[in-house]
Amino acid sequence: MKSLTFDIDWAPDEVVQHCLDILGEADVRATFFATHRSKLIDTIESFGHEVGIHPNFMPNFNGKGKPYRETIDQLMAIFPQARGVRFHSLGYSAPVLDYCFQSGIKYDSSVFLPFQAQPYLEYTGIRRIPFIESDLQTAIDQSGFAGTSLPYDSSVFLPFQAQPYLEYTGIRRIPFIESDLQTAIDQSGFAGTNLPYDSSLPFVYVFHPIHVFLNTYSMDHYSAAKEYYHEPEALLRHRNRQKDGVETMLVKILESNKPANFLTTGEIYNLYRETEMRGSQNKH
Numbered sequence: 179m180k181s182l183t184f185d186i187d188w189a190p191d192e193v194v195q196h197c198l199d200i201l202g203e204a205d206v207r208a209t210f211f212a213t214h215r216s217k218l219i220d221t222i223e224s225f226g227h228e229v230g231i232h233p234n235f236m237p238n239f240n241g242k243g244k245p246y247r248e249t250i251d252q253l254m255a256i257f258p259q260a261r262g263v264r265f266h267s268l269g270y271s272a273p274v275l276d277y278c279f280q281s282g283i284k285y286d287s288s289v290f291l292p293f294q295a296q297p298y299l300e301y302t303g304i305r306r307i308p309f310i311e312s313d314l315q316t317a318i319d320q321s322g323f324a325g326t327s328l329p330y331d332s333s334v335f336l337p338f339q340a341q342p343y344l345e346y347t348g349i350r351r352i353p354f355i356e357s358d359l360q361t362a363i364d365q366s367g368f369a370g371t372n373l374p375y376d377s378s379l380p381f382v383y384v385f386h387p388i389h390v391f392l393n394t395y396s397m398d399h400y401s402a403a404k405e406y407y408h409e410p411e412a413l414l415r416h417r418n419r420q421k422d423g424v425e426t427m428l429v430k431i432l433e434s435n436k437p438a439n440f441l442t443t444g445e446i447y448n449l450y451r452e453t454e455m456r457g458s459q460n461k462h
């Protein structure tokens with residue numbers, strides 16, 4: 179299955195109309211992630227297309243933004259039917275996703291993966307539908323602009339193993355596969371740790387000291403403790419001692435693996451970097 183999506187990015191109606199004409203000609207329906215209201219955008223769905231939202235948090239990154247809830251609220255007031263989001267410049271954070279979900283958003287398509295991947299249900303309740311190709315990425319690939327000195331990034335959550343990949347930004351994205359919060363909220367006996375394991379691919383977990391400390395087992399549990407975040411003694415009274423929690427998971431992982439099985443994410447990055455460099459040497 180394929181899907182065409184369009185980030186409207188404040189384009190004038192004429193520009194948007196051009197895409198609609200092309201799609202209409204091909205009799206193809208698509209998804210538009212909208213930044214604003216216009217006469218044309220108000221009619222897009224009548225052609226069978228989908229309209230999602232395209233929030234912009236770049237002003238926030240520049241120190242000039244309004245509270246993120248206002249940005250989401252304003253878009254959802256215009257497009258109350260929206261079920262999908264892609265963030266402008268892919269700029270978002272976990273609390274923003276949480277709030278999107280509270281506002282009716284069901285899926286996010288801000289995770290770029292240059293290969294096909296299964297959409298998955300995230301702990302926020304939002305279904306994440308990665309996109310596989312973007313105009314910018316393709317343009318830069320073709321011009322060979324991708325950098326060679328690469329910082330790494332490990333902030334993409336994927337509930338399955340995936341190949342790290344070089345993003346058009348020049349950053350290598352190393353998806354993570356399991357997070358303490360996700361596992362706690364799944365409350366499915368920490369089944370995630372029983373995923374089929376391919377030792378040739380990274381399997382990156384994310385933990386948070388607070389959740390290990392609390393042995394967090396649900397969001398309610400964490401919420402009750404959160405106000406004492408900076409009071410360890412009070413936190414201790416909220417520590418879960420009855421059920422399996424995040425700490426339980428961590429211990430199980432450590433017990434079921436040889437120490438040598440663990441690498442730092444930086445080491446994983448280095449391995450991919452070395453492989454890549456060997457590959458480019460072989461070409462010469």
Ligand SMILES: [Zn+2]
Nearest residue numbers: 185187266267
């Ligand atoms: Zn955008």
